[in-house]
Amino acid sequence: MTLQATFKPIGEIVTPYKTLADCPRNIDPNGPQCELILRDELHDGLLGLAAGQRILILYWLEHADRSAIHQNSRRTGELAGVFALRTPNRPNPIGAAVLAIEQIIDGVITVRGLDCLDGTPLLDIKPAMSGE
Numbered sequence: 350m351t352l353q354a355t356f357k358p359i360g361e362i363v364t365p366y367k368t369l370a371d372c373p374r375n376i377d378p379n380g381p382q383c384e385l386i387l388r389d390e391l392h393d394g395l396l397g398l399a400a401g402q403r404i405l406i407l408y409w410l411e412h413a414d415r416s417a418i419h420q421n422s423r424r425t426g427e428l429a430g431v432f433a434l435r436t437p438n439r440p441n442p443i444g445a446a447v448l449a450i451e452q453i454i455d456g457v458i459t460v461r462g463l464d465c466l467d468g469t470p471l472l473d474i475k476p477a478m479s480g481e
């Protein structure tokens with residue numbers, strides 16, 4: 350297959366975590382405040398979003414091992430394919446999280462409890478569907 354896809358991040362994520370070892374294993378809606386900082390020319394894309402709404406956030410886990418195809422589950426210890434796991438180590442290391450908006454000011458969305466490194470590229474934001 351010769352399919353290709355390119356991404357231009359829509360912004361970056363500010364978290365308290367400066368090393369991978371500092372990052373929590375996954376999101377925690379009660380965790381520390383984090384910010385989604387959008388590129389200036391994309392601020393208008395936030396029209397219609399509001400505090401309290403839940404959003405799906407997609408981000409690029411740029412330091413992941415993209416050659417991984419299976420690994421031992423941290424939860425069960427059993428070997429599993431990467432598509433059966435939430436591991437960052439996968440061919441396209443896209444992280445996903447559903448979190449509530451705390452506030453939006455000047456193109457900056459405040460949320461709580463992301464699990465990624467400070468400066469992680471932000472790929473997309475969508476309203477969360479019920480069940481996500």
Ligand SMILES: C[S@@+](CC[C@H](N)C(=O)[O-])C[C@H]1O[C@@H](n2cnc3c(N)ncnc32)[C@H](O)[C@@H]1O
Pocket residue numbers: 369372373374375376409410411412413435436437443444445446464465466469
């Ligand atoms: C298990 S993944 C889950 C990501 C997302 N919540 C998901 O479910 O898709 C979270 C882990 O990714 C790793 N990580 C965080 N930021 C990263 C980055 N920028 N590059 C590579 N790995 C990262 C950290 O080890 C963190 O504990």
